[in-house]
Amino acid sequence: MQRLQAFKYELIPNGEQVRKMRQFAGMARFVFNRGLALQKERYAAGEKKLGYAALCKELTGWRGAHLIVVPPHHTSRTCPECGHVAAENRPSQARFACVECGYKANADHVAAINVLRAGHARLACEVSGAVRPPAAGTHRSDSGAAQRCA
Ligand SMILES: [Zn+2]
Numbered sequence: 001m002q003r004l005q006a007f008k009y010e011l012i013p014n015g016e017q018v019r020k021m022r023q024f025a026g027m028a029r030f031v032f033n034r035g036l037a038l039q040k041e042r043y044a045a046g047e048k049k050l051g052y053a054a055l056c057k058e059l060t061g062w063r064g065a066h067l068i069v070v071p072p073h074h075t076s077r078t079c080p081e082c083g084h085v086a087a088e089n090r091p092s093q094a095r096f097a098c099v100e101c102g103y104k105a106n107a108d109h110v111a112a113i114n115v116l117r118a119g120h121a122r123l124a125c126e127v128s129g130a131v132r133p134p135a136a137g138t139h140r141s142d143s144g145a146a147q148r149c150a
Pocket of ligand 1: 079080081082083084098099100101102103
């Protein structure tokens with residue numbers, strides 16, 4: 001007989017944590033409403049609805065921030081230590097274990113490292129106009145040969 005067990009937790013935040021969560025929710029609501037207003041303005045002007053990436057770019061640009069779009073290919077399969085790219089590096093959805101060098105970590109953490117590196121590479125490319133790999137070495141075909149910025 002298989003026994004299934006579950007745990008239920010209740011979050012009991014202190015006053016400062018409640019304040020921070022409300023602040024975050026208010027900020028998310030504000031940005032959502034701003035995005036909605038942008039889409040309504042475009043619709044009223046007879047323009048095409050913005051896609052996800054274009055809307056992100058509009059919303060970050062509106063507050064003076066800079067959005068860097070990074071191709072997500074292989075970001076969760078690439079080892080941040082040795083650069084080895086393989087599907088086998090992901091034994092499960094949550095775990096990362098490099099079959100080449102043995103590096104182990106949480107899969108989301110590894111993907112975040114790779115996305116950050118790809119973003120830095122893209123930013124360096126935008127700033128200098130120099131050469132860079134498309135997603136900072138996260139491609140199977142990437143053998144260290146740099147490509148032109150697109
Ligand atoms: Zn490795």
